[in-house]
Amino acid sequence: MARVSQAELVRVLTGIVGADNLSTSRPDKVAYSADFWPRAQIWKLAGEVERYPPDCVVWPKDTAEITQILAYCHEHLIPVVPFGGGSGVCGGTVPIRGGVVIDVKRLRRVLAVDPVSLTVSAEAGINGQHIEDHLNAAGLTLGHFPSSIMCSTLGGWLAARSAGQFSSRYGKIEDMVLGLKVATPDGAVLDTAERAPGAPDWTQLIVGSEGTLGVITEAVLKVQPLPEARRLRAYRFRHLADGLKGARAVMQAGLRPIVLRLYDPFDSLMAFGKDPEQKTSPRTRPFDAIRSLLSSPSGGAHDDAPAKKVPGFLAKRLEPWSKKAKHAAITTALSAPTLLNRLAQAAPSPCLMIVGFEGPAEAIHADAIAADELLTACGGVDAGARLGESWLEHRYAVSFKQSRLYQLGAFVDTMEVATTWDRLETLYHGVRSALSPHVFIMAHFSHAYREGCSIYFTFAGYRKDAARLEQHYERVWQLATDAVVANGGTVSHHHGVGLSKMAAMPREHGEMLRVWRALKDAIDPHGVMNPGKLFPDTTEVAAGSAGGAARSMVRS
């Protein structure tokens, strides 16, 4: 196969999408060389603003243009990276082998809304908030509210099995999707709704494939009527175990809260810090410095915790300090994570739970009373409605910038794992004890289901220079995923795999990865679709297989 020159590639793709919808400019290459993966921020700290630039970026207007691009790249073994909002935090859209980035944001139409059967059909590039606004105007809601909703797309949600903050009631995106259209590298468009009797559920074999099988172009999803009322309350538990028991009791009683989040002691301390009734409590003062570490005014887009603004009293206290002193305090604290974690663990803080219901007013009133009985029986103390409402109000109050910790030469990242209720506490303690000597760590439990729950860990680490910071970051992730697997959890509940968790996939799936290799060889035999992501390349696992053959075949 002759290599394609950059000029030839640009000429052909320009013929498909038009000159205005193709770019080889450096700013675009920089912009599309990474997503919100913290490791890519560490590269930037080291001075590499574009470690993996694509050869070009295209903005096709419809499925027909996408199929033409895919067919050309398939024929010439040119890597293709589908791109939605770029809000991923696992490096899923980093074009590590160059090639063509297909940004689908021009495919943004809502194709049909059926208010009788409660379904919506939309193109994959539509922004999350835009589809929700469209549905709201028709008296409907998708019920999918990831914290990245304003900077992520429908296609991205489906590609990475996204979860919204109301997943306990409405499910994850894979529970909402009824069918997909996916453009495959051979230029075909497959409709997963065309499921013949005795055939597998193709929808669930495409959802979560992170652009490695094709480009999702359209989807049909379930929607819900806009709720008549919504009610949120907070509860305090003396012990984490009691809170978990309460959460399980609520879910297994058949109640369907929109949200049920339980914060561990330190995460609760941060939340209580914003409570006027609690902020004057002297017992929180020794932890102000710790709280300030992660209460950056510019938390990352991946952070689905409430907005963490520096509280006024804290800002006042820190005001006189020089930037250098603050820097030193934070980096010194992060350099001794064991001590910091012990301090946080010893925080005399209860665990805070936010629980909420929405639907017909009478029904949610009854649900809230039932939940109250169950939570109180497990040791919960009603902390009123304000904290819950505050959480709801600030749930999107993230700036979509990376944390200020990066400016100090540190990193902050999150890991969302899940397991069944019987293993949940063991998993929590297992990950904490594995990471505590290396990073500062806290967590909350959210996305609760009948049979289990997700744990959302946030951790921050520091090293003096960027090279060692990257090594440290890699080591921390290795330890974290090892601990998750050893304690019977899944390493990702809703962020996906991308590059960051790929190494854990052979242990997560074991021999089931054979299904993946068969799928990949059947749909993308040249391995052009988002190569090097999700699962280790078939070329690395089984030498000689066609999959993963694509490298950047573009000559500059």
Place this chain on the structure above:
Amino acid sequence: MSSRPHAVGYLDELRQIVPTEQIEPQLDGDEGGGSWAVEPATQVELVEVLRWANQRHAAVFTRHPRRSDAQPPFSRRPRIYLRGRRMKRVKDLDVVSGTITVQSGITMAELDELLGERSFTTGFPTRPWRQESLGAVLAAALDAHWGPRYGAMESEVVSLGVVFPDGTAAGGRGAPRRAVGPDFDRLFLGSRGRFGIIYEATLRIYPSAGRVALSYAAPDLATALATVHAGLLAGLDPRAVEIVTPAPDREWGKKRVGLTAQNPVLVLVEPWGPIAGRPVSWVDDHFAEKLVKLEPPVGWNVHEGLLPAPRAWTAPVVALSWRELEALAAELGGDVPAGLWLVRCSEHGGWLSVAAGIEGQAADTVRAALVAHSVQKPTMWKRIQDQLKAELDPKDILNPGLG
């Protein structure tokens, strides 16, 4: 037993893997490669049997033997009929998480009894499937009515353990939801043992409903549909809703349930119950206002007194949206087709079919709607399905001939 030397050799080899009492000779032709029903008792035995079959290019079936199996193209291959009835160990009953992990050879009746003793259920109506194994139900009955009443069968499976045709075992760990790539378990659910043998499954379990709390009779399909749809939109959140019209020869069943000529459509509702916070009376008030309440309430196995056995359900079971269901009801008018069964109703629609052998214009109208909304012709996925088969089972040993 065949006296042909190669068949005897194969039998000796099989005896090295499983005890003789777990091998039962089956009818075979003169030129046959040997034919046996084999009952592995453990996962290890299953793995070894499949490894042997792969080496010997045997044909491995998960169904009963047929006369035609002794004819080409399988006649010269050794044939194994896998029986799972010795693999029925419960590996884990996790009442904390509400799951059960069980080997696939357990019959649905055994599973139901086991869970029933502990006041749990999988939600499967068990009587029609008494003799069927869990593995068979998961592998073959995906699109049937007799699946779990609380959701599609796939959604009730937390994880699967599978043996590939070359004898490699693979099993996922249970998690409530995952975002670690595609859901590979879905390849084996409903694909009838073409890609691998399900040896164990982790299923969701629920507190037993005991008896259906509520049952109602409607004068026609449109009224039944409208009442159910309105109830779902009002947020009643029942655990399960079904609509049934009895088959013509089920007079005794109709009388027992309380259906009449004026109100021939049965609506079954299982509310979550008071523990979920909402009084049962809310559900009852809604349905009783528009339909005739039936007393006493009927159990979920009422279907057997009203509908033909599972084998009579040869028409496709099709997911129809409320818009499509309402259009069908409008077309039928007051004409109520017998043998109609709508299951797993949600805010978005339900799964509909009609029993075979029901005559009349109304039944024909329903059948036409089912055909119109079902995928009949091979789709573009057929090529991918065939390629998957070729990759995972290159010697075509597992259930050959299924396509």
